[in-house]
Amino acid sequence: MSDSSRFVDHKELLKCKFCGITEEETTLLQKCPMCFAIFCPNCGYSFGGRQFCSKSCANYFYFGEGDEEE
Numbered sequence: 334m335s336d337s338s339r340f341v342d343h344k345e346l347l348k349c350k351f352c353g354i355t356e357e358e359t360t361l362l363q364k365c366p367m368c369f370a371i372f373c374p375n376c377g378y379s380f381g382g383r384q385f386c387s388k389s390c391a392n393y394f395y396f397g398e399g400d401e402e403e
């Protein structure tokens with residue numbers, strides 16, 4: 334009978350949906366306010382003082398719909 338205390342960790346490890354970096358590797362993971370994807374600063378898109386996972390999310394957040402202008 335082994336009585337060793339097991340590590341039961343139910344906390345889900347967050348990771349960037351683009352490059353896969355985990356919160357163990359960077360503490361700077363963010364959540365997109367638009368689609369709630371997790372992303373790191375390298376993959377994120379900064380717009381209007383907020384961080385989004387992508388430019389289309391930023392556009393959607395501010396302008397409501399995807400304005401397809403480059």
Ligand SMILES: [Zn+2]
Pocket residue numbers: 349350351352353354372373374375376377
């Ligand atoms: Zn990333």
Ligand SMILES: [Zn+2]
Pocket residue numbers: 365366367368369370385386387390
């Ligand atoms: Zn997003």
